[in-house]
Amino acid sequence: MKGIGVSPGIAIGRAWVLRAKARAAGTRSGGALPDGGLLPNDYPLPTGGLLPNDATVIEREVDLYRGAVEEAAVSLERLMEQAGDAAEILGVQLELLYDPLWESEVIDRIRRRSPAREAVLGATERVMNMFLEMEDAYMRERSADIRDMGNRLVRVLDGGALDALPGEGEWIVVAEELTPSDTIGLGSRVVGFVTQAGGATSHAAIVARLRGLPAVTGVSTATVADGDWVALDGETGIVLVNPSLAELGEYSLKKQAFAERRRLLATLKDREAVTLDGVRIELLANIGSAADMEVSLAQGAEGVGLLRTELLFMDRDTLPTEEEQFQFYKRVLLHAAGRPVTIRTLDIGGDKPLPYMDLMPEANPFLGYRAIRICLDRPALFLTQLRAILRASIFGKCRIMFPMISGVRELLQAKAFVAVAQEDLRAAGQPFDEAVPVGVMIEIPSAALTADVLAQTADFFSIGTNDLTQYVLAVDRMNEQIAGLYDPYHPAVLRLIREVIMQGHKHGIPVGMCGELAGDPRATELLLGMGLREFSMTAGSIPLVKEVILQFKTV
Amino acid sequence: MISKTYTILALEGMHARPATAMVKLAKQFQSAIALKYGEKSAKLNSLLAVLALGIKGGATIVVDIDGADEGAAATAFDTFFSANLKDW
Numbered sequence: 008m009k010g011i012g013v014s015p016g017i018a019i020g021r022a023w024v025l026r027a028k029a030r031a032a033g034t035r036s037g038g039a040l041p042d043g044g045l046l047p048n049d050y051p052l053p054t055g056g057l058l059p060n061d062a063t064v065i066e067r068e069v070d071l072y073r074g075a076v077e078e079a080a081v082s083l084e085r086l087m088e089q090a091g092d093a094a095e096i097l098g099v100q101l102e103l104l105y106d107p108l109w110e111s112e113v114i115d116r117i118r119r120r121s122p123a124r125e126a127v128l129g130a131t132e133r134v135m136n137m138f139l140e141m142e143d144a145y146m147r148e149r150s151a152d153i154r155d156m157g158n159r160l161v162r163v164l165d166g167g168a169l170d171a172l173p174g175e176g177e178w179i180v181v182a183e184e185l186t187p188s189d190t191i192g193l194g195s196r197v198v199g200f201v202t203q204a205g206g207a208t209s210h211a212a213i214v215a216r217l218r219g220l221p222a223v224t225g226v227s228t229a230t231v232a233d234g235d236w237v238a239l240d241g242e243t244g245i246v247l248v249n250p251s252l253a254e255l256g257e258y259s260l261k262k263q264a265f266a267e268r269r270r271l272l273a274t275l276k277d278r279e280a281v282t283l284d285g286v287r288i289e290l291l292a293n294i295g296s297a298a299d300m301e302v303s304l305a306q307g308a309e310g311v312g313l314l315r316t317e318l319l320f321m322d323r324d325t326l327p328t329e330e331e332q333f334q335f336y337k338r339v340l341l342h343a344a345g346r347p348v349t350i351r352t353l354d355i356g357g358d359k360p361l362p363y364m365d366l367m368p369e370a371n372p373f374l375g376y377r378a379i380r381i382c383l384d385r386p387a388l389f390l391t392q393l394r395a396i397l398r399a400s401i402f403g404k405c406r407i408m409f410p411m412i413s414g415v416r417e418l419l420q421a422k423a424f425v426a427v428a429q430e431d432l433r434a435a436g437q438p439f440d441e442a443v444p445v446g447v448m449i450e451i452p453s454a455a456l457t458a459d460v461l462a463q464t465a466d467f468f469s470i471g472t473n474d475l476t477q478y479v480l481a482v483d484r485m486n487e488q489i490a491g492l493y494d495p496y497h498p499a500v501l502r503l504i505r506e507v508i509m510q511g512h513k514h515g516i517p518v519g520m521c522g523e524l525a526g527d528p529r530a531t532e533l534l535l536g537m538g539l540r541e542f543s544m545t546a547g548s549i550p551l552v553k554e555v556i557l558q559f560k561t562v
Numbered sequence: 563m564i565s566k567t568y569t570i571l572a573l574e575g576m577h578a579r580p581a582t583a584m585v586k587l588a589k590q591f592q593s594a595i596a597l598k599y600g601e602k603s604a605k606l607n608s609l610l611a612v613l614a615l616g617i618k619g620g621a622t623i624v625v626d627i628d629g630a631d632e633g634a635a636a637t638a639f640d641t642f643f644s645a646n647l648k649d650w
Binding site: 040096108109134137143146149152161297337338341342399 | 571572575577578579580581585600607608609610611613614616618619620
């Protein structure tokens, strides 16, 4: 099976299926809730029936609830003692248990004659809905905290105890979804997680990463049975159920190798990337969302070499407003805390259709109406983005980069738009950084071959090797049949890269690289030798590339 | 009454953990403490109410403190925000 790796590493162990435990304990009746089914299937469901209309009974039920809160708090505190770094996550729940709003949600229901258990379920669903309706993904994920708290209270009310691990040995927890306390109360014999739901920012994923435990989500867990052998790779997202002996052997070797590497790479995080002969190299991250920023800094990124802005435009029905964009760029710049951030203007085309932009499907979307070509054609769209970036520029150190520039004429046009955006802001009395550098992503062969001309107009270059390779070699990188021909190490690609670096330096402008090649440790020595001093890559590659740099001499 | 203005530097906005710490801090004082975010406001005795505001990164919030120990509470909030701003 293949899912999404959310916490890297290799784990091998027996499956401990939480879904099966819940069923066996009888706290689950399955199926969806009558009014919408927001809760997953293993959520204990109401069994119906109102309390008798008797004040004594109702007050007893309120006391029962208060007692359950006390008991849940005690068990939470106990969990927190063993939770280490993750204790704070449980602290949030502890605070929620006594929250006055939460309490009145539950107690009002009891006073309207709901039994305590049903009152907790009703309140849980209502408050979860409140979070699920919020626009922010982080906040939506908080609904898991609420469900976890509700489940905990119901378990106490049912007189049930938390499940214990079935036996000796190492276990991999398999569940439809994991709650924070599931991941925390498990102890050291749990070596990995496999879940069906939950994203990279879910608590389970965060806790798994905090503890350095491999985790895979997005895998159908229905066919996994208790006690099955499971091997998983938290990087590739591969999960093997009852693997062969040969596969087991392969995964134990991978596991050892990974542990060894991790120890080594962890020691590099705070070290400067300097070659043996003292040349300082800048290592930056490619990011697409605000959440990536945190991960990047944790890997030792010194800034952002490529902020993709496409995500802002996707999964929605209208163009993002200038204000929305401004808030996003500002957040990233504030979080970068003075480190450089290169913002790439919109890079979309017919291959990533945005319904509200009404882009026609094209036979050759990579050679078509896309990126800067769209922006130059639609001034309102382009100016909105440029104004938003410029307004945010006062909150940090920002650079603007244009994708898909094929020659100096487009660069001059794009720069004219920047001037108009600046003029708009001056007229509106809005502050911006006058000295924001404006550069070019070199990814079209014609741009690479005229780098000497572009360098006189651009403030910096960043080489995008992914598109450059496909354009130079005429190989569609999305076409699996010719994947073997896609080769960034082809001499033609390498010659162009060398030419761009040389021309940039000759004209005194910085040259970076933000394509996959920059994050490929096999290419690092070659690129250093060509004179590249700024590498931008996926956060996870930073330690790998740094390792090579630390052992390299430029002369 | 004392009003204090702070900026949330955390990229993701007001996370559950710092919000919890803030509610805990507010509970140490007798003063009525409320948080204003744009048009919305919440009493600082309820974590749920604070989270429901959905405070975004880069946003400005106002903390209103009213009561006998408002001076001490204001100082505590200043310290709290200056110590936690970077991680937020």
